Amino acid sequence: MKNGNYKIDKELEAFMPKLSKKEQEKLEESFKLYGYKGAPIFIWKEQGVIIDGHNRYELCEKFGYEPVIEELSFENKEQVIQWIIYTQLGRRNLPDGEMIHYARMLRPKLEQEAKERQRKAGGDKKKQTVPPQNGASGDTEAIPPQNGASDKHKNEVTSQLAEMAGMKREKFRMGEAVLNSDNEKLKEDMRNGTKTVTGAYKELKRQKNNDASAHELQRLKNSGREIHIPESCVENKPVPVVADTPESVEKHLKCLKNLTSDFYQKMRTETAWLNSKSIWTGSRAYPYQNKEVSRNISDWMYNFGKIYKQIMDMEPFQIEPERSIFICTSNEEDE
Secondary structure, eight states: OOTTOOEEOHHHHTTSOOOOHHHHHHHHHHHHHHOSOSOOEEEETTTTEEEEOHHHHHHHHHHTOOOOEEEEOOSSHHHHHHHHHHHHHTTOOSOHHHHHHHHHTTHHHHHHHHHHHHHHHHHHOSOOOOOOSTTOOSOOOOOOOOSSOOHHHHHHHHHHHHHHHTSOHHHHHHHHHHHTSSOHHHHHHHHTTSSOHHHHHHHHHHHHHHHHHHHHHHHHHHTTSEEEOOGGGSSSOOOEEETTSHHHHHHHHHHHHHHHHHHHHHHHHHHHHHHTSOOEESOTTSOEEOHHHHHHHHHHHHHHHHHHHHHHTEEEEEETTEEEEEEOOSOOOOO
């Protein structure tokens, strides 16, 4: 088939990474100096549609070169899309954000396969057992398999996708969270490599925290900026105080320390008791032991312990004309 007879499918073209202006200029300069020396143009044979090499094909037409064509057979567009995704994941020269973008497209397919494996495994088992509930004892009965994919299988799929993208699971999870957000600029910066995955994720968290703080500030403004100190924090009845007075800063800081200390001590005791137990999740028909819950609780308590220490180290600090908070510490840490 001669050059100029192939079609471009906009939907398929959208799956390909877009070249930056600088990359386009370099590619065109290469064509001017050396002619067509690139990879072949891949074509969906049955439809005569370009599936890889759109930029090279356009430049061949522009400068009059006959492109090297390689035709591939596919039954439908879904197969073509799968081929494009796996091809991009195999290139390894894409930014991490772009690798996550392509890998996450395979999540529905892999989760469906996990559900199917789970269904078949459950159907092959003659009898499944569950741990005794509420002190009950005795033989367990045969139980039906669970229909939906469990959290365990979803986590396994995340690990699979992270491996395909060539990174650790936690890094993939952070990148997927950014891509699932509505911050289009942040997603674009992470995909083109302007921002790292970790940097984009931290910025997303800061944005969420700032949004929450702005919402609370607006709520305080709408209420006349009066703050009522909880009765447990003062000896007398709570009275409305203006938020920016020196006395308010000291009282609120004292209140915050008391509440934080009380909560931290109680949570240490209760979470220690909880983590001494065996934790099971899933339906009663198909439970599994979930150690991740205990790890998450322990991690949360560890991080809250650091917050607790910072709050305990805070003292009122006067910087004219404002009243501020000073954190008493001997360690110098970067922001």
